[in-house]
Amino acid sequence: MLISKEKCKQLGDLEIIHKALEEVDFFSCLFDRYEGKLMRYIKNLAPVSHQEAEDILQDSFISIWKHLNEFDNRLSLSSWIYRIVHNQTISALRKRKSYGKDRTVEIEEATEVVADMEKDTGVNKEELIRKVLDQLPLMYKEVLVLKFLENMRYEDISDILKIPEGTVATRINRAKKAFQMYSADLQLETDEE
Amino acid sequence: MKPSDRLIETIKKEGIQPAPKWRYTLRNALVWSAFLIDILLGALAFSVILFAIQQTDFNVLSHLSHSRLEFFLGLLPLLWVIFLVGFVFVAIHAIQFSPKGYKLTLARRIGFCALLSILLGTLFFIAGGAQKLEHAFAMNVSIYDSVQEKKTRLWMMPENGYLAGEITAVGPDKINLRDFNNAEWTIRYSDETFVAPVVKLEVGEQVKLIGKMDGAGTFSAEEIRPWGGQGKRWRKG
Numbered sequence: 001m002l003i004s005k006e007k008c009k010q011l012g013d014l015e016i017i018h019k020a021l022e023e024v025d026f027f028s029c030l031f032d033r034y035e036g037k038l039m040r041y042i043k044n045l046a047p048v049s050h051q052e053a054e055d056i057l058q059d060s061f062i063s064i065w066k067h068l069n070e071f072d073n074r075l076s077l078s079s080w081i082y083r084i085v086h087n088q089t090i091s092a093l094r095k096r097k098s099y100g101k102d103r104t105v106e107i108e109e110a111t112e113v114v115a116d117m118e119k120d121t122g123v124n125k126e127e128l129i130r131k132v133l134d135q136l137p138l139m140y141k142e143v144l145v146l147k148f149l150e151n152m153r154y155e156d157i158s159d160i161l162k163i164p165e166g167t168v169a170t171r172i173n174r175a176k177k178a179f180q181m182y183s184a185d186l187q188l189e190t191d192e193e
Numbered sequence: 194m195k196p197s198d199r200l201i202e203t204i205k206k207e208g209i210q211p212a213p214k215w216r217y218t219l220r221n222a223l224v225w226s227a228f229l230i231d232i233l234l235g236a237l238a239f240s241v242i243l244f245a246i247q248q249t250d251f252n253v254l255s256h257l258s259h260s261r262l263e264f265f266l267g268l269l270p271l272l273w274v275i276f277l278v279g280f281v282f283v284a285i286h287a288i289q290f291s292p293k294g295y296k297l298t299l300a301r302r303i304g305f306c307a308l309l310s311i312l313l314g315t316l317f318f319i320a321g322g323a324q325k326l327e328h329a330f331a332m333n334v335s336i337y338d339s340v341q342e343k344k345t346r347l348w349m350m351p352e353n354g355y356l357a358g359e360i361t362a363v364g365p366d367k368i369n370l371r372d373f374n375n376a377e378w379t380i381r382y383s384d385e386t387f388v389a390p391v392v393k394l395e396v397g398e399q400v401k402l403i404g405k406m407d408g409a410g411t412f413s414a415e416e417i418r419p420w421g422g423q424g425k426r427w428r429k430g
Contacts, residue, residue: 002198003200013250019350021211024204024205026199027200027201027204028197028198028200028201030201031196031197032197035197041216046213048269057196057355058196058199058200058203060286061200062203062204062209065209065211066209066211066212067211067212068211069211069212069213069214069217070212070217074292074293077291108411150270158296162295163295164295164297164298164301165296166298167298168195
């Protein structure tokens with residue numbers, strides 16, 4: 001560790017950015033601060049292994065570093081970082097030739113954080129959640145993950161996905177309906193079996 | 194090695210540098226410039242549309258036959274409508290690329306850009322700039338058929354009951370008129386002739402007439418209206 005944990009803790013996000021522009025080692029503070037959350041987000045959003053998620057995160061932080069001067073402090077730094085990580089994740093997914101065939105959700109991790117979603121939709125079966133998330137279109141999955149798994153506000157989701165807040169609300173409503181519809185269908189199939 | 198150490202090592206090893214701030218400042222400046230220029234050009238286009246509408250004189254439409262109506266509606270400046278739509282379209286896209294542009298829905302972006310162009314265009318029209326702009330455009334773009342040229346053609350058909358020109362003499366029941374082809378006319382009128390309130394019937398005034406051609410150089414007027422939309426003067430050339 002180039003900069004001590006204690007020193008990093010004393011600095012705010014914007015201070016880290018300013019210091020990193022003078023001394024690159026400070027950039028590691030930002031990485032350490034967001035690593036946990038972002039790794040979880042990448043895994044929630046895309047069916048990737050831990051190693052793949054780490055690679056996506058590394059590439060994302062290289063991109064953040066390259067665009068550090070672009071950061072507009074009227075936006076929250078967290079939202080800006082999530083936006084870059086989100087785009088990097090989607091881009092990595094698109095690069096996969098077999099996207100859609102090998103999709104698996106890390107259900108153990110997901111289950112812990114989908115408790116809110118379960119309350120909201122009435123779904124409580126791990127397998128069901130995995131299948132439903134697997135089937136949802138990306139545009140619905142991403143808003144559900146951000147809203148219920150990342151506990152983001154509409155404003156943050158709007159900044160991350162670069163869509164108006166009204167559109168965020170509409171998508172969340174539709175995503176919830178789609179989630180309920182898919183889960184009902186799957187439940188029916190399970191019962192028939 | 195910790196992932197954060199690996200990141201810093203990669204950055205140092207590959208000599209990756211943050212892109213300079215001026216690049217983003219320049220990009221934002223270009224986006225806002227494109228937006229402002231397009232809004233202004235859209236406003237100019239809208240002002241000419243207003244001018245053309247003013248010149249169209251919708252209150253005489255009831256007199257026109259179908260084919261004449263088509264010709265008359267041809268006065269509407271389709272070219273400027275295309276300009277307006279085009280410029281507003283570019284402005285809508287430009288605002289989308291501004292730092293917070295994504296916060297606005299498409300409907301709001303369209304409304305915002307259109308409203309700005311309409312507002313500025315109306316002010317330009319009220320200030321009298323639209324007529325000058327349209328005239329300058331006609332002077333400098335040879336293939337462009339100006340509103341005035343089209344209007345002159347429309348009103349220079351005495352055999353069909355339309356005539357326009359400048360009053361050269363005024364009598365109790367007739368006036369002398371020099372049309373825009375410099376031909377002299379004697380115009381008969383009576384108490385039954387509709388004379389628009391803004392028409393003063395004085396020498397030098399430009400008017401347009403609806404009526405009937407009686408013979409060579411004579412015309413009976415049923416309506417006398419000002420040549421300009423609001424009775425303003427316009428001289429050819």
